[in-house]
Amino acid sequence: MAAAARLKEENMDLIRLLLSKDYYVLVVTANQPYDILKKNYEKAGISLDRIFFVDTVTKYALGKDHDHVPNCRFLNNPADLTDLGIAVTGILGENKEKKISLLFDSVNAMLIYISSQNITRFIHFVTNKLRLMNFSGIFLAVEKGLDPDLLVHLTTFVDEVIDLDES
Numbered sequence: 001m002a003a004a005a006r007l008k009e010e011n012m013d014l015i016r017l018l019l020s021k022d023y024y025v026l027v028v029t030a031n032q033p034y035d036i037l038k039k040n041y042e043k044a045g046i047s048l049d050r051i052f053f054v055d056t057v058t059k060y061a062l063g064k065d066h067d068h069v070p071n072c073r074f075l076n077n078p079a080d081l082t083d084l085g086i087a088v089t090g091i092l093g094e095n096k097e098k099k100i101s102l103l104f105d106s107v108n109a110m111l112i113y114i115s116s117q118n119i120t121r122f123i124h125f126v127t128n129k130l131r132l133m134n135f136s137g138i139f140l141a142v143e144k145g146l147d148p149d150l151l152v153h154l155t156t157f158v159d160e161v162i163d164l165d166e167s
Helices: 004-020 033-044 059-064 082-096 116-132 149-159
Strands: 024-029 051-055 072-074 100-105 136-139
Touching: 004 024, 004 033, 004 100, 024 033, 024 082, 033 051, 051 082, 059 082, 082 100, 082 116, 116 136, 116 149
Parallel strands: 024 051, 024 100, 051 072, 100 136
Antiparallel strands: none
């Protein structure tokens, strides 16, 4: 959990940490488009060599396809959890020999497009997929923006909740 104002910095700190531990990182973004994340990461000195993106917002915001990017899959609509699940499953399956961590940025942004109940189901699906494939995952969320039921479900799905406001 992190304060909304610090979410961008926490995202980059987590990426740096994961890369330093030799992870490949799968960033699922419903918060910021790929082009913005790429610019922010490069400005912060973060290499994109071991980062793969699933961008749920660019096509939706632009209303058209993005130019092909080898390390990014652009989805049509952030509310289409079927496409998102297929994209995540495909990328994990294609890279099962690698040490991968999924970074989901952010649960709160998904609430703009999807009900809490559907987000809960999807995150339950993803956390189980990660466990079964022996991958790790991080789900960024701002506690104050989540309804209590969603927060309770999220905490039961994950191994640990880290409150970044207390660290």
